[in-house]
Structure formats: C-alpha cells, structure tokens
Amino acid sequence: MSERPLKIIGVPRRRVDGRAKVTGQTTFADDIFLPRMLHCKLLRSPHPHAIIRSIDVSRAAAHPGVRLVLTGKDFSEKFGILPVSQDEDPICGDRVRYVGDPVAAIVARDELTAFDAMDLVDVEYEILHTFADPLDSLERDEPRIHDYGSHGNVHKAVSMRFGDTDAGFDEADHVFDDVFFYEGNTHLAIEQHASVAAVDRDGKLTLWSSTQTPHYVHRALAKVLELPAAHIRVVAMPNGGGFGGKSDIFNHEMVVAKAALVLDRPVKICLTREEVFYAHRGRHPVLMRFRTGVKDSGEITAMHLRTLIDGGGYGSYGVASTFYTGALQTVTYHVPRYWFEGCRVFTNKPPCGPKRGHGTPQPRFGQEVQLDKIAERLAIDPSDLRLRIVEQPDTLTANYLRIGTIGLAECIRRVVAVSGFKDKHRRLPDGRGIGIACSSYLSGAGLPIYWNNMPQSGVQLKLDRSGGVTAFCGATEIGQGSDDVLAAVVAEVLGIDPFDVRTVTGDTDLTPVDLGSYSSRVTLMMGNAAIQAAERARELVATAVAAHLEIPPARLVFAERRVFDAEDPERGVAFQEAVCIAEAKHGTLGTVGSYSPPPSAARFKGGGVGPSPAYSYTAAVVEVEVDRTTGWVSVPKVWIAHDIGRSLNPTLVRGQVEGSVYMALGEALMEEQTFRRLPSKLSHALVHKFPSMLEYKSPTTLDMPEVVTELIEDPDPNGPFGAKEVGQGPLLPVMPALCNAVFDAVGVRIDEVPVTPEKVMRALDDKAKGGSGRYGPAAFPDIDWPDPLIVPPPWDGGDGCAVNDTREPGKKKGAKRS
Amino acid sequence: MSLEIEKSNAHLAMRVNGEDVEVSFAPYKTLLEVLREDLGLPGTKHGCELGECGACAVLLDGAPVLSCLVLGLECEGRDVRTVEGLASDGRLHPLQEAFADLGGAQCGYCTPAILLTAKELLDREPHPTRDQIRDALSGILCRCTGYLQIFESVEDAMVRASRPGERRASE
Numbered sequence: 001m002s003e004r005p006l007k008i009i010g011v012p013r014r015r016v017d018g019r020a021k022v023t024g025q026t027t028f029a030d031d032i033f034l035p036r037m038l039h040c041k042l043l044r045s046p047h048p049h050a051i052i053r054s055i056d057v058s059r060a061a062a063h064p065g066v067r068l069v070l071t072g073k074d075f076s077e078k079f080g081i082l083p084v085s086q087d088e089d090p091i092c093g094d095r096v097r098y099v100g101d102p103v104a105a106i107v108a109r110d111e112l113t114a115f116d117a118m119d120l121v122d123v124e125y126e127i128l129h130t131f132a133d134p135l136d137s138l139e140r141d142e143p144r145i146h147d148y149g150s151h152g153n154v155h156k157a158v159s160m161r162f163g164d165t166d167a168g169f170d171e172a173d174h175v176f177d178d179v180f181f182y183e184g185n186t187h188l189a190i191e192q193h194a195s196v197a198a199v200d201r202d203g204k205l206t207l208w209s210s211t212q213t214p215h216y217v218h219r220a221l222a223k224v225l226e227l228p229a230a231h232i233r234v235v236a237m238p239n240g241g242g243f244g245g246k247s248d249i250f251n252h253e254m255v256v257a258k259a260a261l262v263l264d265r266p267v268k269i270c271l272t273r274e275e276v277f278y279a280h281r282g283r284h285p286v287l288m289r290f291r292t293g294v295k296d297s298g299e300i301t302a303m304h305l306r307t308l309i310d311g312g313g314y315g316s317y318g319v320a321s322t323f324y325t326g327a328l329q330t331v332t333y334h335v336p337r338y339w340f341e342g343c344r345v346f347t348n349k350p351p352c353g354p355k356r357g358h359g360t361p362q363p364r365f366g367q368e369v370q371l372d373k374i375a376e377r378l379a380i381d382p383s384d385l386r387l388r389i390v391e392q393p394d395t396l397t398a399n400y401l402r403i404g405t406i407g408l409a410e411c412i413r414r415v416v417a418v419s420g421f422k423d424k425h426r427r428l429p430d431g432r433g434i435g436i437a438c439s440s441y442l443s444g445a446g447l448p449i450y451w452n453n454m455p456q457s458g459v460q461l462k463l464d465r466s467g468g469v470t471a472f473c474g475a476t477e478i479g480q481g482s483d484d485v486l487a488a489v490v491a492e493v494l495g496i497d498p499f500d501v502r503t504v505t506g507d508t509d510l511t512p513v514d515l516g517s518y519s520s521r522v523t524l525m526m527g528n529a530a531i532q533a534a535e536r537a538r539e540l541v542a543t544a545v546a547a548h549l550e551i552p553p554a555r556l557v558f559a560e561r562r563v564f565d566a567e568d569p570e571r572g573v574a575f576q577e578a579v580c581i582a583e584a585k586h587g588t589l590g591t592v593g594s595y596s597p598p599p600s601a602a603r604f605k606g607g608g609v610g611p612s613p614a615y616s617y618t619a620a621v622v623e624v625e626v627d628r629t630t631g632w633v634s635v636p637k638v639w640i641a642h643d644i645g646r647s648l649n650p651t652l653v654r655g656q657v658e659g660s661v662y663m664a665l666g667e668a669l670m671e672e673q674t675f676r677r678l679p680s681k682l683s684h685a686l687v688h689k690f691p692s693m694l695e696y697k698s699p700t701t702l703d704m705p706e707v708v709t710e711l712i713e714d715p716d717p718n719g720p721f722g723a724k725e726v727g728q729g730p731l732l733p734v735m736p737a738l739c740n741a742v743f744d745a746v747g748v749r750i751d752e753v754p755v756t757p758e759k760v761m762r763a764l765d766d767k768a769k770g771g772s773g774r775y776g777p778a779a780f781p782d783i784d785w786p787d788p789l790i791v792p793p794p795w796d797g798g799d800g801c802a803v804n805d806t807r808e809p810g811k812k813k814g815a816k817r818s
Numbered sequence: 819m820s821l822e823i824e825k826s827n828a829h830l831a832m833r834v835n836g837e838d839v840e841v842s843f844a845p846y847k848t849l850l851e852v853l854r855e856d857l858g859l860p861g862t863k864h865g866c867e868l869g870e871c872g873a874c875a876v877l878l879d880g881a882p883v884l885s886c887l888v889l890g891l892e893c894e895g896r897d898v899r900t901v902e903g904l905a906s907d908g909r910l911h912p913l914q915e916a917f918a919d920l921g922g923a924q925c926g927y928c929t930p931a932i933l934l935t936a937k938e939l940l941d942r943e944p945h946p947t948r949d950q951i952r953d954a955l956s957g958i959l960c961r962c963t964g965y966l967q968i969f970e971s972v973e974d975a976m977v978r979a980s981r982p983g984e985r986r987a988s989e
Contacts (some may be wrong), residue, residue, distance in 0.1 A: 014918050014919045015918070015921075017926075018917075018918030018923065019910070019914075019918055020920070020926070021909065021917075021918065021923040021926030021929055022901075022913075022914040022915075022917045022918045022923055022926070022929060022933065023861070023901065023902070023904070023905060023910070023914065024859075024861020024862070024900070024901035024902055025861070026926045027860075028863070028927065030864075031860040033855070035859070112846070187961075188959075188961055189927075189961055190871055190873050190925075190928050190959060190960070190961055191863070191865065191925070191927045192864070192866075238867075238925070238926070239924045239925060240925050240926070240927030241927060241961045241962055242864065242925075242963065272867070273865065273866040273867070273868065273871075340936070379885065422904075478925065479924040479925025479926065479927075479962050480924070481924075574837070610946075624860070647911075651919075651920060651921045652921060652924075652966075654921065654967070655921040655924055655962070655963055655964075655967050658963060658966050658967065659924065659961075659962050659963050659964045660964075661964055662961075662963070662964030663961065664966075690865070692868065693865065693866050693868075693870035693959065694868070694870040694871060698959060698961070700956050700957075700959065701951075701953075701955045701956045701958075701968075701969075702952055702953070702956050703963045704952075704964055704965045704966065706966075707964065707966060765827075801829040
C-alpha cells in the first residue's frame, strides 16, 4: 500500500464514545435493570480478625421479601488474582481478616429489605489478635492471618542482588542513607462497584460488572462456580473510573453469580461508598530505606533499596506489588549495581493492591527526594544532576529490563525551560519554592498474570457490504479512551473515520481475549493487535480493488473513505464499494490480529515483574507556597513533560496527564487510607478512620492548579504508530517534586506523604529549635531477609539468570511470572 | 418508618425534562431513586448517596440539587431536569458538544451532574470567569480529568452558545 501522512493519529478529536458520555447514555453496571431482578447485600464483619464460631441465618431467611441467604458454606473454592495467592473466599467460611470481610449474603426483593435482614443474621465470633501495624506482623508469627506465605505473617520476602553493591559503595565519594514513608490511599472512583448476574434463556450465566479485567473475572468464576468457562459470559461495563480499583476479582461478583444460578433470577449488587473503602486494593503503605552511593559528579555507584509493605488482609496483586517496589529504580538513571529487598506483610485491614502506578510511586518518591538531597549536598542543580545520570536508550539495565526509546533527558530539558526552573530554584522568596522530579512507567506488563504463551491482546474485524467495520476486542473502557484507540487505529489503517468503526469490547462471549485495562497495556497491546487485524483487512480489500482497477495493489491509497490509485487519485472507489468488491472476490470478510510482547531478558525468579515493551518517561516541576503560620501547602502551578512516543489523540492524552497530576496532588497533600481503634468500651476494633468521601479528602475544583503539559513525541518502534503509555506514568514524579519544592520554599524535608500541614508545622518547629527540620520515619526495622538471588548484571558478563537459583533447570527458561 | 407507609406507594405528578409525568413510588425513596428506578432515567448517577460526591446533581426548578438528598415526595408539581433532558430538538446542548469534543468527559460518570450544574451557571451568568466556574462546580468530585478540561469545556460552550446553528462536521 502506498504510504501517506497520518490522518487521524495525532489529531485532537472527539472520542468515539463522547456523545454517549455527555447524554447519560453510557450504561454502567448499576444502570442495568432486568425483569425479575433481585438485590443483594453483604453482611460484613465488624471485627478485624476473628474466627467465625457459628452463623445462624434462619431469622434472616424467614424475613418477608428475602429470597436467599448465602454463607461461606455455599462455596468450596477460593480465588485470587494471582495463581500464587488463591486466598479469598466469596464469603468467609471460618475466618474474617478485616472489618468489612463478608460473612453472609442476603438476596431480597429490594435493597432495603436485604439491608433490614442483615440485622437478623446471628454470628458468633471468637476475637483474635489484631495486626494493625506491619511491625507487629513482622514480630509476631501467631496467629497467622493466612496459612501460606514466606513465614508467620510475612506474605512475601524477596532479595535480589545485581552486581557487587559493596564494591559500589566502596567506590562512592558519598553514601546517602534515607528512610521514607508513603501512606496508603485509595482510588475513590466515583462509580461504586456494581455487578448484575443472570442466567440466560439457554441456561448459561452472564455477569455484567464494573471490572477492568473481565478475562480474569471469567477465569475466577469458572473456578469458584465449578462451571465450564465456555458457559460463563463476563461483560465489563464501562467503568465509572477504575485507576486499578476494579482490576481485582471481587467477592461480590462471585456471590451474585452464585445467587443468580441458585434462584434462576437476575441478581444485582451495588456497593455502598463505605463498602468501596473496604473493597480497596489501593496504594500499599510502604516504608522504605534507600542507600545510594554517588561520586562527587553525581554518578551513582550502587543502590540498596529495602521496602516494607503493608498488604492488608489478603494477597491480591501483592506479590507483584512487592516486586514492583523494586523494579523500576534502574530505568531512569544508570544504576550499575543494585540490591533490592522487599517484604510484604499481612495486616488486618482491607487488602491493598494496584493503584495507578502499582507499587512504583512509593519507591519513586523516595528515590527522587533522595536525589534532591544528593544534589543539595553536591551543590549541583537538581535538573543538571538528573541529566548527568539519565540512562541511555537501547540499554539492558542491571536488573535486565530492556529500555528502547528514552525521552527523559528531553523531558527534563523541556520542563526546566518552560517552568523557568533555574531562575526560580533557591531564588524564590521565603515561603515559595519549586521542585523537580522524574519517573518512568511500563507500557504494559511484559508477562500475563497467569503463565501462558498465548497473545496478551486479540482483535477481530468484521467488514461487510454495508461498508461498516466492527472491531471486537476484550479491552475494557474505563474512561481512558480504549474504545477510541481501537476505532482510531482501525480507521487510520483503512482510511475511514473513527466514527465509521463500531467497537464491541470487554465481552468474553463476543470479543477475543485482551487481558484488561491495567499496567497501562491497552494502547500498546490492543493497538498493535488492531493494526495487524486492520492491515490484514486492508490487504484483502486492496487485492480485490487492485484487480478491479487493473493496477498493482502497492499503488493503492486508503484515505478519505476511498481506495484510489496514488498515481491517479481520481481513479478509485468509495470504501463501501471497495468492501463489496472484496466480499465478492474473497467471500465473507473477517480478519484477526494479536499481540505478544517481546521476550524478556530477565530469566531469574521474580524477573517477570518489570519488563515491558516500552517505558514512558516523565519530568515534573511543581511550584508551592507554604504558609509558615499554618503549614498549609498550596500549589499554584505544575509543569510536566511526558515522553509518550506518539500521541494518538492529543485531547485524551492531555486528559490523562492532567488527571494524573490531579490524582498525584491528592496523594501528595491529603489522601490517606488510615485506621483507628474504636473506644475500648465498644469493641476496640481496628476500623477505617473515615470511610466516606466527605472525610477522605480529595482535591476539588478549587484545589486544582494550572498545569502546563509538554508532550515529547519520539515514536517507539514497539508502540502502535510509536505510542507509549500515558495513563499512569505522569502521576509518579509529582509527589517527590512537591516535597522537593517544600524544601525549596521553607527549608524542611517532609520525607513522607501526604504532606499535611501538621507535618510541615512539626518540621518547621524542629528547625526553629535547632533540629534538622526533617519530618519522616526514624528508622527501617530489622527484617529476616532471605538470601539474595545473585544476578550478575550484563556488564559483569551476566546472562539474565541467577547464579544461585535453586529451581530445576527447566523452569529457568524464559522469564518466570512471579 | 412504619410498614404501613412502606407498603403504600406515593403517587404524584411532576414535570421531568419538559414533560408532565405521574409516578408511583415507595415514599422513602429519594429523587435519585425515583428518577433511576421508577422513571427509567438512569443518566443521573450516584457515588455515595450521602450528599458528598455531587454525582447525582439535577436541576430542581432550575436550581442544582443533590438528588440523593431530596425525597421524591418533595417534588410534587416541581420541574426536574436531568441529563436526558439537556439536548433539545435532536441537538446536543452546547455544553454537551464542548464536553464531548474537548475531553470534559473521561469515564462520564460525574459528567451528567457537571453538565447540569454548568448549565445552571450559564443560564444565570452567560460569561462566567474561570473562578466562577470553579466555584459553581466545586461540589462535584471528578477523579478522571483533573477538572481543567472541564473548565475549558464550559468556557468553550459559552462561545458555542453565542453561535447557534453551528454543527460539528462529524455529526
């Protein structure tokens, strides 16, 4: 086919589902109302850790309007998102692990009846010791919250050493040793999770759900319900915000599916806002210690990172989260020797999981604040320091991550220029300050959640004589614009308008598998699959039209809804006619495309977390004003430059960048998922401090600063039209840039987030009394780490394997999923 | 609330999106529930049902209210406008056009509430400043956009509103 300039890609455009979203016609899961539909409520544990001694549902079952009561006895299979953490029950059988764990499900004619009947379930609990603090979980092995994991209440402890870090520290002119804390926070999607299950007329089960990962829910339903997966359909409804909060498999999805099967009636559940705080799977609280050796020039000689991760009551994505706290330190700056030790413990709190950035914002925060301290000590401008140590393109890092394009230096230069950073840093009046930080993120995880060698994303296209093109893909629209990417990519290849493409997505019956909207994978993976399917369709149409016009196919151009001769543009046919000619020649038209990421260079255990087909890069400058009398930090302006490879729809790209900055400022300044004890005269139970949107503070229209977004476009060969991710990466540098700006403004270091006025005041008080003016964790605890996996880096002659891997040789081949 | 009341439905008339309707519903229901469950208007969303998130805002006699905090019983004879009633004569409202074009809606969940609240602002103040827009929308949480494209959409709508008759090419 003849080359032509891009017509759709890169042009700001109304998204294909834009009209539905502004007319209220986007159907979310709770908008489904079916005939004979019943409503489900889950009775949840008021105790954070207890054995269920007995449960009597007879009074509830007899309540007028109640149709069914389910308990743990109605299920025999556990589930969990990771194969190694199958630790959740649809309804708890014998043990509850946090306040909010479900103990019974009531299905009734309406929500109010179900709610009333919850009071009629009699549960007898035997209270167990509550693990409120990760340090307690480290120290106390009994009672075990789960009977699996590394040991005691340690879920996962890992140690991986890439090169001789001791020698690296010996080589250093300075060794910096800092402890940081990143408080947990939650997604707070405005849509509360909802699910509807129904048995079809042919006896098969359908679940419509607010999920980011219909394929994984599909697998879990088959396991828990003990039904063939082929007899279950999962439809991911458009999500009213996801941010990772709907990427796990939820007990309420299992429960309504079971209830629909038992009753042969549709059953709906919609979580209350309070319940959404319990469903959680949000940002892990992480305590971390960074030891970093540097030369006088700023060059890094070695890094040793330790993380202590508060996992909450279940595994969730936690094993992956643990590795992610140590995975991406090496992809921004050259780290020649790197030792990572990470430890996730169970506590009796709602399970943590993936939130935008999954496990990487916490160590990114520590790394970038420490770099600011290094720059300060070495008297190097912090942007210059970063430019000196930026990693090179086409590099294999110490931990075997393959970097292709890296636009970080350009991001730094651009953001420094547009913000006037050098004129402002250390030069603004007291109380005003400016800070810089950088980051990187994956464009899709290189490996799937469960080990398999099938594609990560599949796209099918149907073309017919109407001229209509339908694109089918399992990817999930969660607001980010995945349907728009699908339509735009297909339309670009076929020379039609995105609005000419009908998209059918997120439906396990109708669409080929795509693993879901997580790890910023959709644009790259679905996009590549869509290009392949569309190019195959174009080929079919081109051969038919070329024969019709009696010219070589290579001379054809697909553009402006026409297929025509590049040498004589008047000579050609309308797209619809072209499809008719092709249908006549080839028969019914359909094509498929699929995408599998390139193989990983990491062959050691745990090396499955971190590889990606492409890494995005971001640099941010944040300006703050700090009120010395109140400690209040306000942010007038943020400048951010993002290396996106290629922007497919700049309108949506900017929305992702600004939305990331917004969410990051919430994390930096106010958002925290924290807990408190009820008074002793009550139960003394560990409960969520404020499970409401009023008290869980998040930024409003009045808090949002001006944001200047710069996009760095250097197409990445692995991305569709060169595109890399944008949904998560731009969140990462904002929190550390803000802390660095606070230091610039008032000379105090807040080594944890959120940066609340109280912490600022304490640091200012400390400084006034002659202290260091630092607020943050004092120490990192002693942890019984496992022996490190020894993996020589590429420059030490390593081949990606650990030299002391004790697994049998057959399992070393290829990267192992964690 | 006693069982007697729960069992007997309220029946009342109101004007919804310019149409006179009569509706029967359980008297404890909020306007939000009556709209979504009894009037078949699920375009109005909910994020907390406690008056905290603003996602359920509708116009009641032209003024923005949180429909989760209004009882259906309070709406006898009153005028309610929801997102389903924003377009007219088969054409989107300028706010809807602008939000769709300029990224004002990402997931679309808070969008109905934002659109109605912005409509009330533009009805009252056809040329609001950025600060007036911020102020008017401050009770509605959006987790996707960071609000900036929402502000720009409202500002663009105010320009579009002064140029009636213009239509998008792709319609």
